[in-house]
Amino acid sequence: MKFELYQIDAFTDKTFSGNPACIVPLNEWLPDEILLEITRENAVAETAFFIDKGDKIHLRWFTPETEMDLCGHATLATAHCLKTILNYPKDTIVFETRSGELTVIAKGDSYVMNFPSRMPIPSELPENIKQSLNILPTEILKSRDYVLVYDSEEQIKNIKIDRAKFDEINLDPGGVIVTAKGNTSDFVSRFFTPQASILEDPVTGSAHCSLIPFWASRLEKNELIAEQVSKRTGKLECQDKGDRVLISGKAKTYSAGHFWID
Incomplete structure (x- = not known):
């Protein structure tokens, strides 16, 4: 065929x-x-x-x-x-x-x-994820994915994952988002999936189902520009529409x- x-x-x-x-x-x-x-x-x-x-x-x-x-x-x-x-x-x-x-x-x-919008709520960070991170977040939330909030874009770019520790947890079908306010965009992020053949996803649209309502509330604005700061990078224009998001x-x-x- x-x-x-x-x-x-x-x-x-x-x-x-x-x-x-x-x-x-x-x-x-x-x-x-x-x-x-x-x-x-x-x-x-x-x-x-x-x-x-x-x-x-x-x-x-x-x-x-x-x-x-x-x-x-x-x-x-x-x-x-x-x-x-x-x-x-x-x-x-x-x-x-x-x-x-x-x-x-x-x-x-x-x-x-x-x-669909997936507003994350406060959560606890599993020990395996905590031990896998070289920089710890200031806030921990979760919807489908864990959302880890940091103080700066520089921290997001400098995060490294200890894969041996990270892969000890199974979040199927979710992953771990790290995010912070951006220098030239409203917010930046990266996305990691444990036990996946590709650890870091370059640009993750579904992660923004949680990132958009979170940052819309935090920044008090409904239209946002996002950047995923992986090696390949990606740009997203975002709107918060209540129970829906536009990406x-x-x-x-x-x-x-x-x-x-x-």
């Missing part, structure tokens, strides 16, 4: 930055183990598989280890693939996902994603091709 495969860098307008995702259109669902095998072969943080149902797009996201409940950068990449490569006729794309219906609106070369970004196609399965 022959399948199409696209690799797209999300939350950037430049190749070799942002977060790479692989996109695979399907006519019908393959067994989950095959979807996982494809994702492992692609060797990126997330592969998105979708089936065009006409009025809606059925979308699923996989890491090399598991199916995810929500993924921002692969959703943005899928919207970019649909609009710029596959000639999808509508500017409003409705995705049917494990997190309910997600709407993405294409506006020029940007994509506005409407995602906007650009994307760049890296490659297009095919693969075969016996």
Whole structure:
């Protein structure tokens, strides 16, 4: 069987930055183990598989280890693939996902994603995570992911993870966000996933489901500019809408091709 495969860098307008995702259109669902095998072969943080149902797009996201409940950068990449490569006729794309219906609106070369809000609440930090960090946070919160708040952007950039300790905890499907006020943006962040083949995710849209309501409340503003300060970096335009958040970004196609399965 022959399948199409696209690799797209999300939350950037430049190749070799942002977060790479692989996109695979399907006519019908393959067994989950095959979807996982494809994702492992692609060797990126997330592969998105979708089936065009006409009025809606059925979308699923996989890491090399598991199916995810929500993924921002692969959703943005899928919207970019649909609009710029596959000639999808509508500017409003409705995705049917494990997190309910997600709407993405294409506006020029940007994509506005409407995602659920996940305000984090105060929490305790597991000892394994605490021991894995070279710099300890000033605040600890949690929603799906742990949200660790720091005093400065410089601290975020200088955080190092002791992977042996970090991998002792299983947060499936969540991870650990570290965040602080930004120097030239409203806030910055990084995202780490224990027991994952890729420890640090370059740009994590789903993490901003918690970061946006937190920083909107903390900074008393509903429109924010965010930067994920990984090595690849990424820019996100954010809006707090109460029980929803809007996350906007650009994307760049890296490659297009095919693969075969016996």
